[in-house]
Amino acid sequence: MIDYRIFVPSLLVIIAISVPFSLYEERALTVLEGTFNIIVDVFSWGYIWYAIILLAAGLYLSFSKFGQVVLGDPNEKPRFTLFEYASILIAMGVGSTIMRTGMLEWTSVANDPPFGMEAGSTDALLIGNAYSMFMWSFQVFAIFVMAAPAMGYILHVRKRPLMRISEACRCIFGDRFTDGAGGKFLDIIFLISILSGAAVTLGLGTPIVTYNLSHLFNIEVTFGLTFAITILWVVLFSISAYVGIDRGIKRLSTFNMYLAGGFAIFVMAAGPGVFILDYFTESVASLTTNYVNISLYTDSLAMEQASHMQSNTVFWFAYSATWAMLHSIFAAKISQGRTIKEMILTYLLAPTMLSWLATGVLGGLGVHRHLTGDVPVLDLVQNQDEMAAIPEILASLPWSTLAITVFAIVAMIFLTTTLDSTTYTIAAYTSTKDMSKHEPSRLLRILVAAIIAAVALVLMRIGGLAPLEVVSGLMGLPIIAIQFLTIYAAIKMMTQDRAWINNVRGAETHKSSHQKNA
Numbered sequence: 001m002i003d004y005r006i007f008v009p010s011l012l013v014i015i016a017i018s019v020p021f022s023l024y025e026e027r028a029l030t031v032l033e034g035t036f037n038i039i040v041d042v043f044s045w046g047y048i049w050y051a052i053i054l055l056a057a058g059l060y061l062s063f064s065k066f067g068q069v070v071l072g073d074p075n076e077k078p079r080f081t082l083f084e085y086a087s088i089l090i091a092m093g094v095g096s097t098i099m100r101t102g103m104l105e106w107t108s109v110a111n112d113p114p115f116g117m118e119a120g121s122t123d124a125l126l127i128g129n130a131y132s133m134f135m136w137s138f139q140v141f142a143i144f145v146m147a148a149p150a151m152g153y154i155l156h157v158r159k160r161p162l163m164r165i166s167e168a169c170r171c172i173f174g175d176r177f178t179d180g181a182g183g184k185f186l187d188i189i190f191l192i193s194i195l196s197g198a199a200v201t202l203g204l205g206t207p208i209v210t211y212n213l214s215h216l217f218n219i220e221v222t223f224g225l226t227f228a229i230t231i232l233w234v235v236l237f238s239i240s241a242y243v244g245i246d247r248g249i250k251r252l253s254t255f256n257m258y259l260a261g262g263f264a265i266f267v268m269a270a271g272p273g274v275f276i277l278d279y280f281t282e283s284v285a286s287l288t289t290n291y292v293n294i295s296l297y298t299d300s301l302a303m304e305q306a307s308h309m310q311s312n313t314v315f316w317f318a319y320s321a322t323w324a325m326l327h328s329i330f331a332a333k334i335s336q337g338r339t340i341k342e343m344i345l346t347y348l349l350a351p352t353m354l355s356w357l358a359t360g361v362l363g364g365l366g367v368h369r370h371l372t373g374d375v376p377v378l379d380l381v382q383n384q385d386e387m388a389a390i391p392e393i394l395a396s397l398p399w400s401t402l403a404i405t406v407f408a409i410v411a412m413i414f415l416t417t418t419l420d421s422t423t424y425t426i427a428a429y430t431s432t433k434d435m436s437k438h439e440p441s442r443l444l445r446i447l448v449a450a451i452i453a454a455v456a457l458v459l460m461r462i463g464g465l466a467p468l469e470v471v472s473g474l475m476g477l478p479i480i481a482i483q484f485l486t487i488y489a490a491i492k493m494m495t496q497d498r499a500w501i502n503n504v505r506g507a508e509t510h511k512s513s514h515q516k517n518a
Helices: 004-023 025-063 082-094 097-111 122-135 138-145 148-157 170-179 181-217 223-243 245-270 273-295 308-334 340-372 377-383 386-395 400-430 442-462 465-474 476-497 507-517
Strands: none
Touching: 004 181, 004 442, 025 138, 025 273, 025 308, 025 340, 025 476, 082 245, 082 308, 082 340, 082 400, 097 122, 097 308, 097 340, 097 377, 097 386, 097 400, 122 273, 122 308, 122 340, 138 308, 138 340, 148 308, 148 340, 148 476, 170 181, 170 476, 181 223, 181 308, 181 386, 181 400, 181 442, 181 476, 223 400, 223 442, 245 273, 245 340, 245 400, 273 340, 308 340, 308 400, 308 476, 340 377, 340 386, 377 386, 386 400, 400 442
């Protein structure tokens, strides 16, 4: 059922990292953050160009001859409708984090603006929301999707039994490397990255709900409350992962799209709808006007501590790299019947559009409350816990109890779909079954969910999430190299198979046309 040769070493490494670092958190954080800061300082330009190169590679694969290659039988219909497919990718791609960044990220930029702007000025407020949109934009989703062509090709076209990075790189390194220690090393790197990232995501996603419940019921945020919410999440994403993609992940994802849409309409109707529309319009204008500047911003002339935008962009790309292979493998799994072009462009466009709308509504509400003085948002995030500002902003709406409740439910479902996608992918990755024909074992999915929850709860209890968060960011470094290997592998495999002729819709017509031209 499970390949212990890659799963057990990965889990042992996570434990070996977590326990000592948690026991000596202060010293561990000093060392880890110092290491990470050196990497960020020296290679900030590298992370920026890395994201741009991946975006360029995505556009190349989409609009070249490789874009028409079908992942699967060209005569079969895609597994999901376009709306279902986009909803699953959105739920996997943005998760509950969009609820936090959409509501509050503008405050960090407004308090520490780039380009010589004055803190708290109107220009800083505009560039703050524009930057929130940029965080959930084309470069990030290019990072998430660009290993998917290779993974989808080996699974749906070449019908390889194991859905693993090592299998995707077989055409590069050969059978001896793939079946030996080298292949196991690649797979273990992936699992360490994802297990640590999933534990951190569960640990960091929980406060989005606990702080709203604390405000709603006038109770203190304690470990007991955190424990209860985490267990509820475990139950939810265990059930969803257990019933599978079609009956679990797909239904939750599509339901949450409708619920999130309804919440946005409520905020617009009950809140400052006209202001939000105006502010969203100006935010989009600010983003499009400054997109290149933000994309290439290194703050090189500051000569002192970098602004929030520069440091956060580099961290955001590094942290996104940690999750890149997980997103790509899951996208590959659900893309049966889709072309390379459909898969890449849907992942670039659908989550981006949803994220921009979410940021426009949530950020617009927060900025309006700041400008009117109803909620001192900038002061709250500077002088208190940042998460405490979210329920304060929502409480300023009419029917605030309903607003806070629905916000917490949307966030919970978003995190649930992210984590059940994670457990499903890890189970599929470590399974010894033929993943081109079968789904991963339900028992294995539950086991993975339990392990992620256990690691997250133990670390939250002893206060050790921060070191693992930094470790997760560091794990993005080897993943970056693996990503470029998989892009090369995808092109090499499709070239070997002449897939743009043999595995496209209307393949017989393409073959006849090619023969005539020849």
